[in-house]
Amino acid sequence: MPELPEVEQAARTLGAQISGATFDGTVRVAWSRTIHEVPSDVLGAQLAGLSVQGWQRRAKWIVLPLSNGMTFVAHLRMTGRFAVLPRDNADDAQQRVAFGLTDGREVRFIDQRKFGRIRLLSAPELATLDADHGPEPFDPSLTPATWYTTLQSTSRVIKTVLLDQSRIAGIGNIYADESLHRVSVHPLKPANTLSKKKATELLAAIRAVLRQAIDNGGSTLRDYRDSYGAKGTQQDNFQAYGRTDQPCGRCGTAIEKITVGQRGTHFCPYCQKAPR
DNA sequence: AACGACACCTGGAGGC
DNA sequence: TGCCTCCAGGTGTCGT
Known part of the structure; x- marks a missing residue:
């Protein structure tokens, strides 16, 4: 959850x-x-x-x-x-x-x-x-410059890096997919091939996606409840996660699902061009 | 050192 | 209805 x-x-x-x-x-x-x-x-x-x-x-x-x-x-x-x-x-x-x-x-x-x-x-x-953990996504010390340096330091695919808690803390499978969709980056793109501009956009997207989710009390797929037993509502705003075969909100292309690092991964094959 | 595969658990969904 | 397989918001460990 x-x-x-x-x-x-x-x-x-x-x-x-x-x-x-x-x-x-x-x-x-x-x-x-x-x-x-x-x-x-x-x-x-x-x-x-x-x-x-x-x-x-x-x-x-x-x-x-x-x-x-x-x-x-x-x-x-x-x-x-x-x-x-x-x-x-x-x-x-x-x-x-x-x-x-x-x-x-x-x-x-x-x-x-x-x-x-x-x-x-x-x-x-x-x-x-x-x-043992990387910077918090909202920590001011995490700047576009330090983030770009982090991405430059590995050739692992970007989705996997987003899930690596030692690189940046707190992102999981849902918000990794949502963040990448938001900036039209393919989940299999090697981290060190993102431009400085794209890296900056991605950091902003991560923050926007997480902020909106916090404001909506998180996402409830099935089990998640807060400590009062209440569900979140952010699942109603997903653009990619869990939307396999449904139209991309930007271009209408059907969202695809693949496996990346053993995790179900959702993306728009038109907006998020495959790396060459 | 870094990375990928698998283990850890239960139960809901879908196919036959 | 029952059985079987697959899948799930994560990460610790192990082998290469």
């Missing part, structure tokens, strides 16, 4: 519900890999008495700073979502972990495919997580 806009929305709606709340140390685990097999009593002991200081997002990670300097981080992967509910509410069949709060509620992590992960990080571990 979740790319930058969805994670941003999930983090915001989780933070809105539990900023200031305190973990009571209760941790109920239905799928231990979600918490990296850390024993529930160990994790509970670490969390007990800590309060949530706010919320952030780094790449596709939800980041909740805690009152002792540690950080609660979660990655939703494909199907993860949070819910904050009274303790006596029935468990969801796909619920993997629940963290008790001192106010009688629970922070629940629901995740059909079980790929999502939650951890408690020390400051150095958080620094490592940060260092």
Whole structure:
């Protein structure tokens, strides 16, 4: 589900519900890999008495700073979502972990495919997580010049580079396709063959696509919900992703689907000319 | 070092 | 209806 806009929305709606709340140390685990097999009593002991200081997002990670300097981080992967509910509410069949709060509620992590992960990080571990990722798309330090340099540094195809979290953080399969369609760049074009002008346009397109998606609460294809359970609406604005055989909004040519780096990839064969 | 292939999981959709 | 195959917002790991 979740790319930058969805994670941003999930983090915001989780933070809105539990900023200031305190973990009571209760941790109920239905799928231990979600918490990296850390024993529930160990994790509970670490969390007990800590309060949530706010919320952030780094790449596709939800980041909740805690009152002792540690950080609660979660990655939703494909199907993860949070819910904050009274303790006596029935468990969801796909619920993997629940963290008790001192106010009688629970922070629940629901995740059909079980790929999502939650951890408690020390400051150095958080620094490592940060260092493992490239710049945030909206970071002012990511300039047309630095972006062009990044693209020049590899001959991998552009779609794959957009998905490489160490080059730029937060873009996933949907918004990669949408960004490339927006600037009429073929997904198989080698990154180092984009002109400086095209690279600049692509950066602007990435920002525009992500901004619109954030403003629309992200995209819900099937599973994604924010931390209140609400769906996003950005899927109604897709120009390429999931529109196989439907007309391109610019030229009317049928959108094609190919596989790039094992990911379904949608593009307009007329607007986005194949590289030679 | 960098890159591609595969693993990790469940369940919905579509073909027969 | 039932079975089977394919596919999905992601990324960690392993082999080349």
